[in-house]
Amino acid sequence: MAGVELKNLSKAYGDVEVLHDINLSIADGEFVVFVGPSGCGKSTLLRMIAGLEEVTGGDLMIGGKRANDLSPRQRDIAMVFQSYALYPQMTVAENMGFSLSLERRSKDEIAQKVQEAADALKLGPYLDRKPGQLSGGQRQRVAIGRAIVRKPQVFLLDEPLSNLDAALRSETRVEISELHQRMETTMVYVTHDQVEAMTMADRIVVLNAGNIEQVGSPMELYNHPATEFVAGFIGSPKMNFVKGRYADAVGAATLGVRPEHFAIGAGDNTWEGKVTLVERLGHDTILYVKVPGAGVLTVSLDGQHDQQVGETVYLRPQPEFIHKFNDNGRPVAA
C-alpha cells in the first residue's frame, strides 16, 4: 500500500495545456474520487498516475518515490478500465492470473490467488469461461478481480460502472466499497456521476477545465462548496441558482438553494410560483416551479405530495441552508 502525491502536476498536448498545476495528496489507504464534467481532465489525471500518459510538468510521487519516468509495470498499480479490457482469448482464470504469470509465479500460487479473488467476487463458477460468454456485470467483476489478484500499492478505477445498467451499478458500487474496506488499499476512482462520488469516497476531488475546484469529504462539499461550480455539481437534483432581486435581497450576486432546502407554505419571505411539472418518485416528490424573477426552480419534497401542474405554490428557502456567491462564483463571506 502507498499514498500518492501530485506536486504542481501539469499535462500539455503540444501547446495546449489540459491540466494546470495540480496539487493533491492522497493518503495511504484512502478512497479518493475524481469527479467533474466530460473533458475536465479527470481521466487524463488518472492515466498519468497509471503511467499511460506522460507527465509534462511537476512531480508524481507513489509511495514516496518519484514515479514520473517509471513505466506502468514499475509503479505497482492496477487499473480497472471503463471498457473492462479483458483479454478475449483467455479464460476468466487466465485473465485474472495474467499479471502473476508475467512475474513467473508458480502455477499453484497463481491458481490459489485467482481462486481467492474469484471467491471474493463470486466468480468461482465462471473461471473456465471466456469473457465473451459473460454478462456485463460479470465482466466488470473479472476486471476488478484481475486488479486485486496482484495486491497492488494503488488501485485506479476509470469509470468502471458506466457500462452497467442502473440496478447493477448500485450493486457493484456497494461491492467496490466493501472491497476497499476489506483490502484497505489506496483507491483512486474516476467518475462523472456525483452520486457514485458521494456514496463511495473518503474524499472527493472536483475538477473543472483542468483545475481542481475543491477537495474534501462528500459532506464538506455538499455543505460548504468552495465555488458555484462545485455547488452546482454536487447534489442531486442540482442546486438552484437565482440571480436578480431575490439574490440582491440577501446581498449576493447569486443565491444557491438546494431543491431539498425549500419548504412549501404561505407566509413571510416566500416566493410565489406555478408548478410546471411534477415527478412522483414515491419516497420523494420533485416539483418544477416557475417563479417570476427567478426562473424555473427544482423543489424536492420528502414523501408523497399532491401538488398538481398549474397549481400556485409558495416556496420558502430555509435560511440556514442557503448559499451566497459573489460575481466570481466564490462564497460571500458571512
Next chain:
Amino acid sequence: MGRWLLVFVLGVIAILMVSPLILTVFTSLKPTTELVNPPWYPPFNLTFEHYVRVWTEGGFSRYFFNTLVISVIDALMMILIASLAAYAMVFMEFRGKIVLQVLFLIGLMIPVTAIVLPLFQIVRSFGLLNTHLGVIFADLALAVSIFVFMFSSYFIGVPKALHEAARIDGATEFQIYRRVVMPIATPAVVTTALLEFLWSWNDLLLRLLLMTQDQMRTLSVGLLNFQGTMTRDVTGLSSGTVIMAIPVVILFLFFQRHFVRGMTAGAVK
C-alpha cells in the same frame, strides 16, 4: 426473370473461368494417342503416366521440394516481420515513425519489374545467387509493405485499452505482442500466410532471375522445361500445372473462411 438473367450471366462467367482448368486436367489425364481429339473431349482412357514422368524424369519432385521450402519459409517469415512492424506502427510511439510509414507506402507503389536489375545486383553482391535464401530475402523485401498495411489495418481494430491493460499488468511490448495481440489476430495471420505462400509458390520472375542452376529451380521455372521454341510437351505441361496447383487449391479450401475475413478486416467497423 431478373434472377434467371443473373444465374445465366454468373453461369457464363463461371464456365469461362473454370474451363481452362478443366481442359488442363483433361489433357494431363489423356494418353498421348488421344491428343488428336479436340481439347474439350474428356479422356476416354485415364492415365497417370504423365504425372509419373513429370515427377521423376521431369525433376518435379526436387522442384516441388524447393518451392515448398521457399514458400513455407516466406510465409512464416512474413507473418513474423510484417506483424512486428505493424505492431510497432500501431501500438508504439517512437521517433521516425512517420518516415517509416512513408517508406512502407513507397514500397507499396514500386512494381517489381522496375527494380529487377538492381535487385539482381544486390542479391549477387551478397553472394546469394542460386540460393533459396536470396529468393526468400527478395520475396520478403518486395511484399513486406503490403502485409504491414494488412496487419496494421487489423491491429487498429484491437481496442487500445487491451494494450494498456497488458502494460498495467506488467507485460513488456514483446509479451503484449505475443500473448495479447497475436492470439486475436488469427484472420490476419492466415491471410498473410496464404497470400504470401501463394505469391511465392506462383512467382516466376524472381526465381528465373536469381536461381539459374537446375537443382535450385522451383515448379514455375520447371514448367518452362516443357516448352521449347519449336516444340511443346502439352501433357507434361498440363500435369506439371496440376501438380503445382493442387497444394494451393487445398489450402484455399481449408482456410477460405479465415481468408475472406482477413481480407475485409478494417473495411467496415
